[in-house]
Amino acid sequence: MSAPAGPSGGVRHLAAFAATFAALAVADAQAAGPGIWAIGVMAHDRGFASDDHENGVDLNLEVQFAPLAFPGSPRPHLGATLNFTGDTSVAYAGLGFRVWHAARWFADANIGAVVHDGPLHKDPARCEQFSDCGFGTRFLPRLGAEIGYRVSPRASIGLFYDHMSHKWVVEGENEGLDHIGVRYLHAF
Secondary structure (H helix, E strand, O other), rough: OOOOHHHHHHHHHHHHHHHHHHHHHHHHHHHHHHOOOEEEEEEEEOOOOOOOOOEEEEEEEEEEEOOOOOOOOOOOEEEEEEEEOOOOOOEEEEEEEEEEEOOEEEEEEEEHHHHHHHOOOOOHHHHHHHOOOOOOOOEEEEEEEEEEEEOOOOOOEEEEEEEOOOOOOOOOOOOEEEEEEEEEEEEE
């Protein structure tokens, strides 16, 4: 009899999910025009809205597609932020918007949704006393921002932040999760 899949099993499933979608995204982006891939290192559950109940340094992988021909030219993206210490890993999708740019600098805002492998519910007393709650639902809204510097026409370095939470959207437990870190972005 095999052992039940724990957090490491969830990480493996999310990594496989992210790798499959990244491969499809790369093929689609190459057919459609200029895309961007990103790889980064993130502080786990650290950020402006974080409660610091989880730990680790996470790997972030993302593929951004060519901008859509809609007002604001949103850029669809797929990604994953993987935690290797047994805490929450996520896979996400959404739209990114260039909100500011200069000769070498840029700022992007992101909106989307995330699926995670973290706990849905925790001890109600600890949740009430210490705000150490579960996420409440498997799918959550996700917001993000990035400030970047283009080191070459195809390569950039960015300071990245994202937050997933359902506060004001769904009632119940709402742990939320922040990531903050640096990423390397490369156009292909």
